[in-house]
Amino acid sequence: MALDTHALEKSLLSGRWADDVRGPAWLTELAKNVVEGAFRDVLTSASARELFALRQSNADLSEQSLDAYFEFASSSAQTAEELECLRLVCAVALLHAFLQANWTGPNLDLKPTEILAIPGDLQDTVTDESLNAKSIVELAHGGEPAYHLAEVPFFLRLAKLLLELPFERCTSAAWWKTRAWAVHEHVLDEPAAPPEDLIPQLQSSSKNIAADADLNGRVLLEEGLFYHLLEQDRQASELFVKAAQATQLEYELTGALGKRTKFQQNDVTQLVLLAESRKRETDSAPVQDDTSATESKNLPETLQLNDDTLLERTQFVSSNPAAPGSRLTHLDPSNQPPLDPLDQCILLAMCLNIKNMSPSHGLTSEQMAPYVDRVIAHARNWSVHTMALLLRSRLEANRTRTIDRSTLQLQALVDQMPTADSSVTERLAYIHDLALPSKWELQRELAQRYFALGVVRSALEIFERLELWEDVAKSWQSLERPEKGIAVIRDLLEGRKAEADAVIARSKAASAGRRQTLDTARAAKLWALLGDLEPQHALAHYTKAWEVSGGTSGRAMRSLGGYHFARGDHAAAIVCLRKAVAINPLLSRSWFILGCAYVRTEEWAGAKEAFTRCVSIDDEDAESWNNLASVFLRMGEAGQKVEAADDAADEVRLPIASISRGRALTVAHHAQGELRTTDSAADEPSGRVPFSNKLLAFRALKQGLKFAYDNWRMWNNYMVVALDVGELAEACRALARVVEERAAKDGAAAVDEDVLERLVDAATRGEPEGEGAGAGPSRAGLLRQVTDLLERVILPRVSSVRIFRARARLLMAQGRWEDALGAHMEAYRAGAAGTLEAGETDAARWREGVKEVEEIVDVLRNFGPRAEGYKWRLQARSVLRTFMGRTRENFEDEPEWTRLTKLQEELRQEE
Structure with missing residues (x-):
C-alpha cells in the first residue's frame, strides 16, 4: 500500500491518530503506537531494533561518540520514504519517552539497552549506565553542561542524532528537530545558542501546513515558546498573538462589574477575559469546570483559597461587558463556554513573562490573572491544567493572602508527577505547546519558594537531593554556615563525596581517560563555584576550572573575566570575556561587562559591538542603550565614524544565535555614567563628533528610555543629545522629566539652566538649535511647550534667578509685558540685591x-x-x-x- 507521508506526519504532530492513514501495516502500527504513548512497543519492535543495531567495530566504543555507534538502517523499510518515516517515528518515540520520564510522568519503565541490538561481545561494554553517562557528556553544548541527574538522557541524544539525518520527504522533521532542541535547552544549566538555521528551517517547513488552522497556530506558538526560552520575550509575545489569530481565537481583556471579597457591598469594575474558540469537530468532548476538577482522578489537584476575605472566584454581575463592535458581546463573564486546549495553551503562553512591567511588551502581572483564571475555569487536559495552576502559583507568590495556597499548590504539582492518574497520551498531547518545566526544575522552584519564605532547611534538603550544589552553597550561607557549603564542594572535588552519575560510572570498569571525560563538565563547574565561595583563592579556582574543562567551560571564563574587571585589569578581562562570549554568545551580562572593559580601555569599536549585542539579546536593557549612546559619541571623538545604516539603534536585530539574555556574572561592577551637560557633547565643536553618530546616540537613548522611564540620569543624557541634534521638543520633554524626578530632593539644581535658556532662545528668537534643527517643531509650537515646561513643571517646584529671567524673556516674546516685568522682579528678589540684609x-x-x-x-x-x-x-x-x-x-x-x-x-x- 502506498505510504501517505503527509497524513502520518500530521497525526504525529497533532497527537491524534487518523484512521485513514495509508501505508505499510508495520509502519502505520508503529506510528499509531507513538501517538497512543506505547513507546515500549515502538522502540523494542523488530524494525526499531534494526535501526538501532550497533555497528561492528574493533575500536573501543567507550572512546567513540554515540553517532559512531549506529548506521540507522533497516531492512524493514523497502523505500527511502519508508526509511525516513521509520526514523521520524522512532525519533518522536524517543523524544516523548524522555519527556515522560523527566517532564510529565508517570515513571518510564524502559531502559536504553532494551531498545538496542547489542552484539554478544559488547554486552559488558555497552550498558545503561555507560550510555546515559556518555549522553550527558555529549549533550553539553555551548560550554554549558547538561543536568547530570536527568533520566534516560540517551533517549534525547539518540532522538537528536536521528533528527540530524537528512530528511527530503518528511517535511515535519525540521519541526521535530526544533522541538528536540527546545527540550535540550531545558536540560542545559544555561541557555546556549542553537544552530543558526534552526528557526529558518522551521519557518520554511511550516509553509506546508498553513492550510490547517490548528497546526499553523501550533507552529507559531512553539516558535514563540522557543524565543521565550531564549528570553527574547517581545518576539515571543508577537508570535503568541499571531498564533491566536491563526487558530481564530477571539479574546478581549475588559472590565465587568463584580465582587472580589466576601464583605463587598457594592459591585465595582473587575478585570475579566472574554474568550471564545472557533467551533471544532472535537467540541463534543466532555468538559469539566474547576468545581469538579478536584474530584476528578485524571486532573491535577486544584487547591481552594479558603480565605476569610477573598472570594474563591470573582463574582460578576450577569451583564455584557464587551466593547461596542466586539464579537464577544454575547458572552456572559460569569458563564463563558470552555476553550479548546490549544487555545488555552496560547492564553497561558501570553502569561509567561511574569516580570513584565510594560503593557506595550505583553501582559503585566495584573493583567495575567484573568487569563489564567479563564483557563482554570474549564479543565480539559492534564498538562494544560498543570501549567495553569503553576502560573497561578507564581502570580500569587508575592501576595500575603494567597502565598500559602501558592506554595501548597506548587507542592501538590510536584507530588503528582510520578502518579498514573491520567494517560501518557493526555499528558503529552500539548507538551510542546506549553512552557512546562521539567521535574527537577519544578522541584527547584519549590525549593526556591521555601528559601524565600525562610524555610531554608527544607529548601536545602531538596537542593541536595537534586545535587544543585550552587543552591546548596547559598542555603548554607543563608544559615550562616558558609564553611559547610565550601566543604561540600571540596568533598566532591576530592572524591570524599560523589555525585550520583559519578558513583554509577565509577562502579563500572573503565579507563582513566573515560572517567576523566565523564567528570570534566561537572568538575569544571564545581571549581568555578568554589572560586565564588572562596574569593581569596578565586583566581586559582577559576583557572583550574578552565584547565579541567579543556578550554570549554564558559562559566570559568565568565568568572575569570568578572574577576579581572572588578580588579581593574581590563585588558585581561577583555581576553577572558572574549573567550566566554565565543563559547556562549547568549548571555548578555558577559557582553555587558565586556563592553564596560572596552570603554575603560577606550576601544570604542569593541564597546559598540558589545553593547549592540546586549540590546539585541535584550532590547529592554536600558543601561546598555545608555552606554551604547555614549559609545557612539566617543567614537566620534576618536575620529571613528559609524554608518547609520549599519546601526539604526532602535532597529538592531541579530540572528537567533544571539537572542537570549543570560544570568549575571559572578563579579560585575558598573556605575552608570551621566553625559556632561554644561560642558557636554552639545557644546563641543560641531566637527568633532559626526552628526550621524549624534543621531545614533539620540535614537539609542530614546529606545532605552522606554524601559527606564524613572531614570533621571538617562533623561539628562537624552536632553543633552536631543538639544545637540535639534530635537528641541524632545529636549524640552526630557528636561521636564528630570525636574519631576529630582526637584523634591535637589531643588533648583534639578534644572539645567543652560539647556533651559537655549530652549527659551529657540522659542523666542526662532533661531535653529543644533545640526538637525530643521526637524524640530514650529516656533509657535515650541513656544507653547517651553511655556508649559516653566509654568506647569518647573516653577511649581523650584525657582532661581536664571529661571525667573528665562520666564520673563518668554513672556516678553508673547507680549505679556506686565507678567514679564513681574518675572523680572521675582528674579531681582531672588538675587543678591533682593536678599541682601541690613x-x-x-x-x-x-x-x-x-x-x-x-x-x-x-x-x-x-x-x-x-x-x-x-x-x-x-x-x-x-x-x-x-x-x-x-x-x-x-x-x-x-x-x-x-x-x-x-x-x-x-x-x-x-x-
Whole structure:
C-alpha cells in the first residue's frame, strides 16, 4: 500500500491518530503506537531494533561518540520514504519517552539497552549506565553542561542524532528537530545558542501546513515558546498573538462589574477575559469546570483559597461587558463556554513573562490573572491544567493572602508527577505547546519558594537531593554556615563525596581517560563555584576550572573575566570575556561587562559591538542603550565614524544565535555614567563628533528610555543629545522629566539652566538649535511647550534667578509685558540685591547687588511703558530706595554709591 507521508506526519504532530492513514501495516502500527504513548512497543519492535543495531567495530566504543555507534538502517523499510518515516517515528518515540520520564510522568519503565541490538561481545561494554553517562557528556553544548541527574538522557541524544539525518520527504522533521532542541535547552544549566538555521528551517517547513488552522497556530506558538526560552520575550509575545489569530481565537481583556471579597457591598469594575474558540469537530468532548476538577482522578489537584476575605472566584454581575463592535458581546463573564486546549495553551503562553512591567511588551502581572483564571475555569487536559495552576502559583507568590495556597499548590504539582492518574497520551498531547518545566526544575522552584519564605532547611534538603550544589552553597550561607557549603564542594572535588552519575560510572570498569571525560563538565563547574565561595583563592579556582574543562567551560571564563574587571585589569578581562562570549554568545551580562572593559580601555569599536549585542539579546536593557549612546559619541571623538545604516539603534536585530539574555556574572561592577551637560557633547565643536553618530546616540537613548522611564540620569543624557541634534521638543520633554524626578530632593539644581535658556532662545528668537534643527517643531509650537515646561513643571517646584529671567524673556516674546516685568522682579528678589540684609559687610556681594539694581531699573525703564497702567517709575524708585536704605551705613563711601545716587536723581527728573 502506498505510504501517505503527509497524513502520518500530521497525526504525529497533532497527537491524534487518523484512521485513514495509508501505508505499510508495520509502519502505520508503529506510528499509531507513538501517538497512543506505547513507546515500549515502538522502540523494542523488530524494525526499531534494526535501526538501532550497533555497528561492528574493533575500536573501543567507550572512546567513540554515540553517532559512531549506529548506521540507522533497516531492512524493514523497502523505500527511502519508508526509511525516513521509520526514523521520524522512532525519533518522536524517543523524544516523548524522555519527556515522560523527566517532564510529565508517570515513571518510564524502559531502559536504553532494551531498545538496542547489542552484539554478544559488547554486552559488558555497552550498558545503561555507560550510555546515559556518555549522553550527558555529549549533550553539553555551548560550554554549558547538561543536568547530570536527568533520566534516560540517551533517549534525547539518540532522538537528536536521528533528527540530524537528512530528511527530503518528511517535511515535519525540521519541526521535530526544533522541538528536540527546545527540550535540550531545558536540560542545559544555561541557555546556549542553537544552530543558526534552526528557526529558518522551521519557518520554511511550516509553509506546508498553513492550510490547517490548528497546526499553523501550533507552529507559531512553539516558535514563540522557543524565543521565550531564549528570553527574547517581545518576539515571543508577537508570535503568541499571531498564533491566536491563526487558530481564530477571539479574546478581549475588559472590565465587568463584580465582587472580589466576601464583605463587598457594592459591585465595582473587575478585570475579566472574554474568550471564545472557533467551533471544532472535537467540541463534543466532555468538559469539566474547576468545581469538579478536584474530584476528578485524571486532573491535577486544584487547591481552594479558603480565605476569610477573598472570594474563591470573582463574582460578576450577569451583564455584557464587551466593547461596542466586539464579537464577544454575547458572552456572559460569569458563564463563558470552555476553550479548546490549544487555545488555552496560547492564553497561558501570553502569561509567561511574569516580570513584565510594560503593557506595550505583553501582559503585566495584573493583567495575567484573568487569563489564567479563564483557563482554570474549564479543565480539559492534564498538562494544560498543570501549567495553569503553576502560573497561578507564581502570580500569587508575592501576595500575603494567597502565598500559602501558592506554595501548597506548587507542592501538590510536584507530588503528582510520578502518579498514573491520567494517560501518557493526555499528558503529552500539548507538551510542546506549553512552557512546562521539567521535574527537577519544578522541584527547584519549590525549593526556591521555601528559601524565600525562610524555610531554608527544607529548601536545602531538596537542593541536595537534586545535587544543585550552587543552591546548596547559598542555603548554607543563608544559615550562616558558609564553611559547610565550601566543604561540600571540596568533598566532591576530592572524591570524599560523589555525585550520583559519578558513583554509577565509577562502579563500572573503565579507563582513566573515560572517567576523566565523564567528570570534566561537572568538575569544571564545581571549581568555578568554589572560586565564588572562596574569593581569596578565586583566581586559582577559576583557572583550574578552565584547565579541567579543556578550554570549554564558559562559566570559568565568565568568572575569570568578572574577576579581572572588578580588579581593574581590563585588558585581561577583555581576553577572558572574549573567550566566554565565543563559547556562549547568549548571555548578555558577559557582553555587558565586556563592553564596560572596552570603554575603560577606550576601544570604542569593541564597546559598540558589545553593547549592540546586549540590546539585541535584550532590547529592554536600558543601561546598555545608555552606554551604547555614549559609545557612539566617543567614537566620534576618536575620529571613528559609524554608518547609520549599519546601526539604526532602535532597529538592531541579530540572528537567533544571539537572542537570549543570560544570568549575571559572578563579579560585575558598573556605575552608570551621566553625559556632561554644561560642558557636554552639545557644546563641543560641531566637527568633532559626526552628526550621524549624534543621531545614533539620540535614537539609542530614546529606545532605552522606554524601559527606564524613572531614570533621571538617562533623561539628562537624552536632553543633552536631543538639544545637540535639534530635537528641541524632545529636549524640552526630557528636561521636564528630570525636574519631576529630582526637584523634591535637589531643588533648583534639578534644572539645567543652560539647556533651559537655549530652549527659551529657540522659542523666542526662532533661531535653529543644533545640526538637525530643521526637524524640530514650529516656533509657535515650541513656544507653547517651553511655556508649559516653566509654568506647569518647573516653577511649581523650584525657582532661581536664571529661571525667573528665562520666564520673563518668554513672556516678553508673547507680549505679556506686565507678567514679564513681574518675572523680572521675582528674579531681582531672588538675587543678591533682593536678599541682601541690613548690616551686610561683604563688599563684593554688595557690588553684585548694585549691578542687579541697575539692571532691574533699566528693565523697568525700557519695558515698563509697554505695560498699560503699570507704575514702573514707582517700582523703580522703591527698589532703589530700599536697597540704598539697607546698605547706606556700610557702603556709602564706596565709589559705586555715586552711581546709585545718580540713578536716583535721573528717576526724579524723568517724572
